[in-house]
Each structure stands twice: as C-alpha cells, then as structure tokens.
Amino acid sequence: MVVVSGERIAEREWLAGLPDHVALWxxxxxxxxxxxxxxxxxALVLPVLRPGGGPAVLRLQMPKAETRAALVGLRVWDGEGIVRLLDSDPVTCAMLLERLDDSRTLADVEDDDEAMTVLAGLLRRLTSVTAPTGVPHLxxxxxxxxxxxxxxLxxxxxxxxxxLLSSxxxxxxxxxxxxxxxxxxxxxxxxxxxxxxREPWLAIDPEPLAGDPGFDLWPALDSAWDVTVDPVRLVRRRFDLLTEALELDRERAAGWTLGRVLQNCLWDVEDGATALDPRQVTMAQAMGAPEA
Ligand SMILES: Nc1ncnc2c1ncn2[C@@H]1O[C@H](COP(=O)(O)OP(=O)(O)O)[C@@H](O)[C@H]1O
Ligand SMILES: [Mg+2]
Incomplete structure (x- = not known):
C-alpha cells in the first residue's frame, strides 16, 4: 500500500492548481x-513585465509558515542587500519581486575568497536588522x-x-x-x-527567523564543496572570513553552526536515516566537534 501523507496531498493539489494561480496573479x-x-x-519563478514594461518576476510557493516569514522579512529588509518585494498576497504568499540576473550566481565566481567576501558583506547587512515579530525564533x-x-539518538x-549528535x-x-x-x-x-x-549582487530566497547570526553561517560554509579536496580547510577559511566580517564571537558562532548540523541530522534521522551524513560529520569536525 502506498501511503501518501497529508502534506504530499496538499503539495499535489497546489501543483495541480499552479497554472490557474499563474493566470490569476x-x-x-x-x-x-x-x-x-x-x-x-x-518555488516557481516566472519572468514577467509589469504595466509600463518594467521587468519583474512572479514567485509562487506553497503557503507555509516559512513562506509567510519570507514576506515579513522581505518587507523589513526593503531591498537592503536583498531582492526587493514589489507586491505580495498574504493568503497565497504570491510575490512580485524585482528581477535580478539569474544567469550569474556567486557559485559562478571562481575565487572562493572573493565569493565568500561578497556573501559575508550581504549577511552582515541582513543580520544587522533587529527581527520583527511574525518570524519564528531560534x-x-x-x-x-x-x-x-x-x-x-x-x-x-x-x-x-x-x-557526535550528543555533543x-x-x-x-x-x-x-x-x-x-x-x-x-x-x-x-x-x-x-x-x-x-542596482548593486553587483543581491540575496534571494530567505526563510527568515529571529536569532544569533552564528546560526546563519552554515549554508555559506556548506556551499559548493566540489571546489576543494580538503573541505575542513575550506570551511575553516570561510569561517574565519565570515566571523571577521560579521564581528562574531568565534566560539559562539561555531556552537550555533553545530546547531545547524544538529538540525540537519535530526531531519535526516526523522526521514529514516540510521547513520549521520558524512558531510554533516565533516562540518562538525571543522567546527571542533570531537573526532569519532
Ligand atoms: N528576483 C529574481 N530574479 C530573477 N530570477 C530569480 C529571482 N528570484 C528567483 N529567481 C530564479 O528562480 C530560482 C528559484 O528561486 P528561489 O527564490 O531561490 O526559490 P527556491 O526556494 O525554489 O530555491 C532561482 O534560483 C533563480 O534562478
Ligand atoms: Mg533558492
């Protein structure tokens, strides 16, 4: 018997209704x-022209707590280091966003220090804002x-x-x-x-929450590992660069990064894994977790 969860059914219904949503918005x-x-x-992201011909994108995503938090965050950031929200619908979470150049991301920048410096500058600006109510809290x-x-466990x-998980x-x-x-x-x-x-680089796709900036480093540390044969060294170099640019306490930042490792591992185990993903183990070791 194939068991389909309520969430899967909701996803299928949302997908089936997508063409109508696009037409509606x-x-x-x-x-x-x-x-x-x-x-x-x-998300589904459709390039569009606004009345008068200005380029934008229509972004549709299944409405969830994270999607609602994204609307709150984008409104508060108001384009500072991140894509600008031009219009939105609070019920379906449809967004009309400023159009950026999706042919180039930071993954296309060859020099990792250069890419990480750009990312660090954006992260510093984004995390300089005090979180409003309406987003989940760390x-x-x-x-x-x-x-x-x-x-x-x-x-x-x-x-x-x-x-490792206990630590x-x-x-x-x-x-x-x-x-x-x-x-x-x-x-x-x-x-x-x-x-x-309007700036060389801008962030997209936030899932905002309130908390310590140390909890925001992991996706950057984990980006594009195929550029290296020594991920621990790469992660530590990036960690140095990020903590310096954001003026973070290193021990606290490493601790919250281990918090992200915990979060990822819990999701994996709750999805049926009985062993930790080696990538998570490597990240934990780079952050100083005891070697197994
Ligand atoms: N403002 C934008 N301008 C141009 N392209 C965009 C924009 N936002 C998203 N995209 C394109 O759509 C893709 C998916 O959007 P994203 O917001 O990252 O959603 P997801 O949560 O599905 O990753 C991006 O990787 C990018 O190629
Ligand atoms: Mg994305």
Missing amino acids: CERWSLEPDGPPRSGEA REIAADMLARTPEA ASLADPADRE CAAVVGELVGEPGDRLLHWDLHYGNVLAAQ
Whole structure:
C-alpha cells in the first residue's frame, strides 16, 4: 500500500492548481509573461513585465509558515542587500519581486575568497536588522531540537554518530538561553545570491527567523564543496572570513553552526536515516566537534 501523507496531498493539489494561480496573479497585477519559468527547491519563478514594461518576476510557493516569514522579512529588509518585494498576497504568499540576473550566481565566481567576501558583506547587512515579530525564533527552534534529540539518538546505529549528535546537542543546550534577536536569512548559500543592477549582487530566497547570526553561517560554509579536496580547510577559511566580517564571537558562532548540523541530522534521522551524513560529520569536525 502506498501511503501518501497529508502534506504530499496538499503539495499535489497546489501543483495541480499552479497554472490557474499563474493566470490569476498575471491578471490581478497586470503582468505579461516574459520568458520561461525557473524553479529551485520550492518555488516557481516566472519572468514577467509589469504595466509600463518594467521587468519583474512572479514567485509562487506553497503557503507555509516559512513562506509567510519570507514576506515579513522581505518587507523589513526593503531591498537592503536583498531582492526587493514589489507586491505580495498574504493568503497565497504570491510575490512580485524585482528581477535580478539569474544567469550569474556567486557559485559562478571562481575565487572562493572573493565569493565568500561578497556573501559575508550581504549577511552582515541582513543580520544587522533587529527581527520583527511574525518570524519564528531560534529560542523555540533550539528548544525543539533538544527535545527531539533523545529519540534521534536511539535511531543511530554507530556509537560514534551518537556521540557526535550528543555533543552538538550539548553545545546547543549551553547556547539556548541566549538565542539572539537579529533577522536571519537562514539559507544564504552561493546559489541564493544573484547578480543584479542596482548593486553587483543581491540575496534571494530567505526563510527568515529571529536569532544569533552564528546560526546563519552554515549554508555559506556548506556551499559548493566540489571546489576543494580538503573541505575542513575550506570551511575553516570561510569561517574565519565570515566571523571577521560579521564581528562574531568565534566560539559562539561555531556552537550555533553545530546547531545547524544538529538540525540537519535530526531531519535526516526523522526521514529514516540510521547513520549521520558524512558531510554533516565533516562540518562538525571543522567546527571542533570531537573526532569519532
Ligand atoms: N528576483 C529574481 N530574479 C530573477 N530570477 C530569480 C529571482 N528570484 C528567483 N529567481 C530564479 O528562480 C530560482 C528559484 O528561486 P528561489 O527564490 O531561490 O526559490 P527556491 O526556494 O525554489 O530555491 C532561482 O534560483 C533563480 O534562478
Ligand atoms: Mg533558492
């Protein structure tokens, strides 16, 4: 018997209704399609022309808590280091966004220090903003991770994996009382920084939350590992660059990065994994977690 979860059914229904949504929002906002649609992990992005011919994109994503938080974050950032929100619908989370140049992302920049310096500059600006209400808070996210850890530990076969996950949770346990109050992007990796005109590079695709900027480093540290044969060294170099640019306390930033490792591992285990992803283990080791 094939079991289809409620979420999957909702996803299928949303996908089936997508052509109608596109037509609806093009009509409501008087948009002309202007090229083939793009997509990433979760969204459909259609290049459009606004009345008067200005280029924009229509971005449709299944309405979820993260999508609503994205609208809140984009409104608060108001284009400072990130794509500008031109219009939006709070119910369906349809967004009309300024059009950027999707033919070039930071993943296309050959020199990793150069790419990471750009990303660090954007992350510094984004996380300089105090988080508004209406976005999830790291305080609750971290407490929830700690509550889920014992069950995940019981699913891991290798004692070394259990030890590593426990040590990540122990670090998060020490930090959870000081979760921070900045507006975080949560997913600022190279592919989510596009070339632009009003600035050379701008961020897209936030899943904002309130918290410590140290919790925002992992996607950058984890970007495009195929550029190296020594990921630990690359991660540590990037960590130095990011913590210096954002003027972060290194120990706290490493601790919250282990928090991201914990978050990723919990999702994997809850999806059925019985061993930790070697990539997560490498990241934990680069952040100083004990070697198994
Ligand atoms: N403002 C924009 N201008 C031009 N292209 C965009 C814009 N926003 C997104 N895109 C394109 O659509 C893709 C998916 O959008 P993204 O917001 O990253 O959604 P996902 O959550 O699906 O990754 C991007 O990788 C990029 O190619
Ligand atoms: Mg994306």
